[in-house]
Amino acid sequence: xxxxxxxxxxxxxxxxxxxxxxxxxxxxxxxxxxxxxxxxxxxxxxxxxxxxxxxxxxxxxxxxxxxxxxxxxxxxxxxxxxxxxxxxxxxxxxxxxxxxxxxxxxxxxxxxxxxxxxxxxxxxxxxxxxxxxxxxxxxxxxxxxxxxxxxxxxxxxxxxxxxxxxxxxxxxxxxxxxxxxxxxxxxxxxxxxxxxxxxxxxxxxxxxxxxxxxxxxxxxxxxxxxxxxxxxxxxxxxxxxxxxxxxxxxxxxxxxxxxxxxxxxxxxxxxxxxxxxxxxxxxxxxxxxxxxxxxxxxxxxxxxxxxxxxxxxxxxxxxxxxxxxxxxxxxxxxxxxxxxxxxxxxxxxx
Numbered sequence: 001x002x003x004x005x006x007x008x009x010x011x012x013x014x015x016x017x018x019x020x021x022x023x024x025x026x027x028x029x030x031x032x033x034x035x036x037x038x039x040x041x042x043x044x045x046x047x048x049x050x051x052x053x054x055x056x057x058x059x060x061x062x063x064x065x066x067x068x069x070x071x072x073x074x075x076x077x078x079x080x081x082x083x084x085x086x087x088x089x090x091x092x093x094x095x096x097x098x099x100x101x102x103x104x105x106x107x108x109x110x111x112x113x114x115x116x117x118x119x120x121x122x123x124x125x126x127x128x129x130x131x132x133x134x135x136x137x138x139x140x141x142x143x144x145x146x147x148x149x150x151x152x153x154x155x156x157x158x159x160x161x162x163x164x165x166x167x168x169x170x171x172x173x174x175x176x177x178x179x180x181x182x183x184x185x186x187x188x189x190x191x192x193x194x195x196x197x198x199x200x201x202x203x204x205x206x207x208x209x210x211x212x213x214x215x216x217x218x219x220x221x222x223x224x225x226x227x228x229x230x231x232x233x234x235x236x237x238x239x240x241x242x243x244x245x246x247x248x249x250x251x252x253x254x255x256x257x258x259x260x261x262x263x264x265x266x267x268x269x270x271x272x273x274x275x276x277x278x279x280x281x282x283x284x285x286x287x288x289x290x291x292x293x294x295x296x297x298x299x300x301x302x303x304x305x306x307x308x309x310x311x312x313x314x315x316x317x318x319x320x321x322x323x324x325x326x327x328x329x330x331x332x333x334x335x336x337x338x339x340x341x342x343x344x345x346x347x348x349x350x
Contacts, residue, residue, distance in 0.1 A: 003029035004121065005048040009039030009065060010083060011057045015106065019052065022110055023117075036060030040068050043075050050117060052104070055084045066100060079120040083108075101161065161233045169225040169233070176214035176221050178237040182206055185231025189223040190308055200308040203228070205293065215241060228305065276350055281310040282320045283348040286330070290339050299337040 033039035
């Protein structure tokens with residue numbers, strides 16, 4: 001088995017040289033580029049397993065490097081880590097939205113460097129199987145063969161992003177840069193009230209899309225999206241989705257149905273908030289989660305998220321769950337909820 005190739009794109013000779021020396025001592029094969037233009041050429045010619053790239057460089061900055069590499073299928077999937085002295089949220093979010101996998105803030109030590117590289121390489125090896133599983137199930141969403149095959153083809157060429165638990169994917173008001181497909185994990189979308197409370201607008205799992213409404217409406221994201229657990233996502237850019245929607249009626253029809261279902265669910269949630277008692281609201285939330293994944297042995301959802309979905313206080317959630325547990329409808333085991341009597345929950349009196 002050959003050495004793992006790592007490409008370093010950095011205009012500072014000292015940083016580039018010392019980083020290369022550290023990696024070579026760890027038995028990596030190191031390729032070096034002194035500017036972005038040279039880095040793009042080397043990446044295309046040698047296809048490294050991972051790229052370390054500075055942001056601020058002459059001739060071509062790191063964002064441009066990432067953009068150009070993302071245009072070719074063979075380089076778009078290479079794990080990409082920015083080396084930057086900047087810690088501004090806007091700069092970091094711009095890179096992540098473009099497809100960067102991680103950041104290393106200069107100066108960094110050997111441990112930070114090796115941890116970042118090893119984590120990204122491990123996730124790169126595992127994402128292929130995850131992506132394949134998700135793609136095989138896309139036929140459940142899109143019935144037309146031509147549109148399905150085209151969408152699957154483009155998703156295969158996209159990089160899978162790995163998001164940590166509680167990491168924000170986008171904020172309400174951010175420009176809608178595309179549509180997200182969940183390859184693994186869970187994501188919640190929510191709006192924040194003036195008093196700081198969260199109101200959940202959606203909870204998404206494996207092989208589900210989110211960000212649909214903003215994409216189809218051509219508006220900014222209408223809520224904040226956050227990973228509920230460690231999650232893998234595929235971002236389908238806005239311009240690509242618009243091409244597919246315009247070209248394939250079956251794709252357009254399927255996403256319109258998806259959006260319509262989301263609207264109906266939100267309307268039902270608003271009715272529940274307006275007219276149902278707190279017990280009835282909690283039973284509806286539990287059943288909604290239960291019906292969305294009946295194969296699961298238990299529900300693993302935090303009290304805060306349950307409170308946000310039901311529109312009640314966290315303390316009230318604890319009290320109601322204790323009541324449901326005492327009445328034999330559920331069984332609580334730490335933060336896990338086992339559904340014992342779904343019929344009684346369904347027929348809960350208001």
